[in-house]
Amino acid sequence: MAHLPNLIIDLAIILGTAAVTTLLFKWLKQPLVLGYILAGVLVGPQFSLFPTISDPTTIRIWADIGVIVLLFSLGLEFNLKKLVKVGGTASMTGVFEIGAMILLGYLTGLCLGWSTMDSIFLGGIVCISSTTIIIRAFEELGIKTQQFAGIVFGILVIEDIVAVLLLVLLSTLAVSEQFFSTDMLVAIMKLAFFLVIWFVGGIFLVPSFLRSSRKFITDETLLIISLALCLLMVVVATRVGFSPALGAFIMGSILAGTIYAERIEHLLTAIKDLFGAVFFVSVGMLIDPALLAQYAGPIALITVVVIVGKALNVTVGALLVGQPLKQSLQTGFSLAQIGEFSFIIATLGLNLKVTSEFLYPIAVAVSALTAFTTPYMIRAAGPIYSWLDRRLSPRTKLFLSSYSSGAQTIGSVSDWYQLLREHIQIIIVNTAVILGIILISSQWLLPLVTEHLATGSWALTLAGFLSFVLMAPFLWALVLKRINQPVYTRLWTERRSYRGPLVTLAITRGIIGLGLVLLLLQQFFSVSIILFFLVVAAGLWLVLGNRLPLIYDLIENRFLLNLHARQIYQETRMGRNLLPWDAHLSYFEVSAESPGVGFTLAELALREKYGVNIISIARGSMTMLVPGRNERLFPGDKIAVIGTDQQLEQFSKLIEPAPASKAPVTPVQEISLQKIAVDDSFPFVGKCIRESGIREITQGLIVGIERKGTRILNPESTTFFLAGDVIWLAGNTKLIKQFQRENRLRSVQ
Template sequence: MVHVPHLIRDLALILGAAAVTTLLFKRLKQPLVLGYILAGLLVGPNLPLFPTITDQDTIRIWAEIGVIFLLFNLGLEFSIKKLAQVGGTAALTGIIEISGMMGLGYLTGQVLGWSTMDSIFLGGIVAISSTTIIFRAFDELGVKTQQFAGLVFGILIIEDLVAILLLVLLSTLAVTNQLFSPEMVMAVVKLVFFLVIWFLGGIFLIPSFLRTNRTFMSDETLLVIALALCLGMVILVTNVGFSPALGAFIMGSILAETLFAERIEHLLKPIRDLFGAVFFVSVGMLIDPAMLVRYAGPIALLTVVVILGKALYVTVGALVAGQPLKGALQTGMSLTQIGEFSFIIATLGVSLRVTSEFLYPIAVGVSALTAFTTPYLIRAAGPVSGWLEGRLSKRTRMILSSYSTGAQTIGSVSDWRLLIRAYLQNILVNMVVVVGIILLASRGLLPFLLREELGRPWAQALTGLVSLVLMLPFLWALALKPVSPPLYTHIWNEEKAYRGPLVVLNNGRIVLALGLILLYLNQLFSFTLMIGAIVLLLMIWWLIGRRIPFLYELIEKQFLVNLHARQLQEVARPGRNLLPWDAHLAYVDVVPESASVGKTLEELAVRERYGVNIVSIERGSITRLVPTRDDRLFPGDKLAVIGTDQQLEQFRTLVEANDTPGDAPGQEVSLERIMVDETFPYIGQTIRRSGIRERTQGLIVGIEREGRRLLNPDSSTVFLPGDVVWLAGNTRLIRDMQKQMRDQ
């Protein structure tokens, strides 16, 4: 008889149970995460009514891999530039919410009589909302294009970053058992240092490597390379002393800046879904139904604490940040749940054996209840805000409106503040790189050379020479590189009293660079040899010193190219960016219940009423490009529409469909930018007479002219030299026309 390993049997049981429960939850329009948890409960050891898995240790290993892939995918969606773009509103709101919920969670644990460690972990568990549940709820409710959704996504980015920090801090706290200790401070400093050095090194090396080998990047090769980079970073981070989840998140955020980010995310999705399912099933396996019944009271209490606490703190934070009352309430009531990061934090407490056995199932129970209530709370936010505004006095409403308007104005920043910020950025970046090279040389290169029996003096000399040569460009930037020359000159000439502080700033940089060199050389050599090393360093500077600024500029330029490559590609992508009007190409579905069904485009007057342009109608296997006013809408039609976020949201209410830009019906329709120059054959002609509509099956949706923006130009508009024309229509025909224009 052929023997089937226990792992295969267990996986068959897990995936079979997950398939049934997720189908059920899909029909009930509930988050699939809850279905996975229920599947884990059914096949776990605490519910003997159903078949139970036999090899729990192996399943836990698979669950750890699932955490790695979940965090890797989260990093791919994160992007360090998104953190810089979320703005002060999301950052301030997120900080107020997280601080308030951690304090409220801790106090609730103390009121329930729990231990200090249980209460601290509970604070971390209730502080982080669920990205997965919110994205799914927004998609199902069709509110992704509303203004408050952008603030919610920004807060989620802040929460993800804080959650990573919490994993490190809670791990350190579990080991030291002290809330405020030197080890905790060192853990934070160490985390910040390695985050910066990994990000700088990763952005400089990895995108360059991928771009150099892009011709060989088949889907299979790219997936293997991405997984290798992810697991390699996991090993590196673990050896340094951090959690594997942090390594996966870091590598994902690095790859998020590359041109391959979307492709990697697409290739990773099946693997992430598989291992993620195993992780959430393993979460359910740890649930003891008897424990849930026993602690039903704390679960109900914490559910109320999460819903009311998050709604209150997020709303207050958004109001303090200058948001209007309605938007603040909508944001607050959208974040009233806990999810995947809460599971990871609870799992950390279990694995480190510092939390009680009841905390984990309580966290899962609270997550299930709050996930269930999230869609209803999001839907109720509008009526609640209207009810609350009606109860407020006229004076209170005026104060809130005045504060919101004033908080969103742009304030001035002093020249000194800008200059000091530039100096601090220069010092931090270059000092971190120099220290990173020192650590790599002293802890990597030197031990390697000693193992090769090179002899300590020679190994030290070679290590010092290599590391100093590598450090020279960054030491020059740290000590001598001009920082914001125009601003520096302006402050220098503005008043003589400012010159002293400016000299101190420059001399301080030089002293810092010299101090780093002396400390490093003192670790490697005796005093006599250190003097020789300094002399050798001066000789190297004399030989190649003039080329060092040029070398640093090359390094800096390559880093910036890698950092902004994906953003530049997005801007250049056809149909993705209609800058003058913040409009874009999106796709909406016409549902059978829509009031637009059976009506012509002339009757609906979508351009006049909503300001959008319908570029195509896809009906089954037939696509009608640039429909006429006599075309009617039917159930199941997929419309390609161009407009701003606000226009699309208003138009969606007509057809009652969600904006799903990822479900494009192919590449037949695109939005192209055409310059009216000497190659343009229709200068002086009207749009109607040029015949562009018939030639390209296209629609001119906008013209930029001498700084003015003409949206939906009339057919009698004449093309003038210097115009920028935005043309939507058949991609192939537009490209053919552009090619003929270039060939003329």
């Protein structure tokens, strides 16, 4: 009889047990992750009632592959533009909650008498919520289109980024065993440098490669290419000194900005499910039921700390940044759990042998308990808000309402802020690119030249010369590129006292550029030939100087094209630019069974019956912004609608009769909500909405006006504009922003 490898037998045991437990948990309507963990406990060495795997080492390798695939798929759901669109509300709430939970977890560990390192890792474990569990709970409860869900997803993005950073920082901390050490500072700077290099280089190279190969890309080749790129980045990150998980996440984030992101996600689903199952089963295999019984008290305490601490801290953080009480409670109660990243952080401590053996199973047990309570916590947010609303004094309600409104009023961005931000961006990006070129040249190009082309000083000279040619466009941008010239000119002519700081900015850029050139010289040239190189470099600069801006513009335009490729191809964001009250933007597709099919917007009377406004109708390749009252709805129309959660829920019954499918729909043209401050320079002060012609200028609809603390939703066309108003305008993003720029220029003049 043929010999069957132990690996196949072990996989049969693992997947067979996992299949049974997941079917059970699916029937119980519980997260499948818990079923995988239970399967791991059953086939683990601590549970002798079922067959036990014979080769844990091989399964551990498969589990490591599972971590890589999970982080890669998580990166595919995140990109730089997504981080920018998270907004201040989710960013500040997330940072507040993460900092508070790390401190709370650390103090809890100390109170339990644990070691400092166990307490630090506990802080990292309890600060990260579970993206998988939250998304699944939102889908089951049908609340993905509600306003607070957008903030929850934004906070999850911030938590994912922090979790990846924690993997690096905790690894460094475990080695140095010091909070504020030189090693920690070096690790942070090294991480920041390589992140910039990887993202800038990856966004420039990877989408360009995929675009050039698009004629040959099939599902099979795309899957192989994406996995190859993932593993290549894993190897690079490991060689540089970071974790494989970081490399997988970065490559996923780079591919997330391409037009193939959704296709890769679809192709990767089966592989992710397979290796993810093996990973979570391996998590369960490390659990000792006797150890859980021994630490039942700490498990209960930490579970309470996670549920109460995260719900409270997220709610407080959201209130501090100006969110209404109800929305803050819904956000806080949704994030009261820990999940996949917590397992990975706990595994890191175990692999580095810096944490106690009991911490890992405790983390898994707490994750299982909080995953079970998540749907109930989300449902409890509404009743708790009603209970608080009945007991809060009118004065407290007025204060919260005023603070929420005041925190979201428009603040003008100063010219100095714009100029400094753009200077910092161009300095950081170009400095990192130049340093990367010098590093690659010294570590890879120089040995290559020495081996194949020249030796000694000639090799150094040739490698240095090629490095200078490569870095010349970025050096020009760093030192000489004009940044936001209209703002620069305005500041220069506005006050003489501004000229000193402006000159200082230019000198600073020149000094940084000179320092980088000296670093290049120090790497490749001896003192005797530095003068010769400077003469050659100066001649090269004179010859190519006029072409450097063109070369840099080509590089920059290609980078920006790659960065925005997915948005250009398909804008899939839901609930962008939220209004300061409960109304927000959402998307629907008109089903063939809709009672509204065939009727005009005037006949449907949507504003009167439901309180909603249709901002656009996408039909095939055509998009109608702010459609007229005589426009009809047809099956397959993709519509963008503004309303509150309750209004949209009622409206969805008209457009998508049960069973409703509330998947976000993509309009062909980009539309958004924007806000405009009305001052004395506003061209339509004293005119009514109808007379202003804003609808025709911006292809937009005024859906709200804030006036002296009063909010007017769906204002009549006879409403007059007054100085001090804040207008909320929905429609063509490009035209609205152009109108905003023209309005700002008028106010400056």
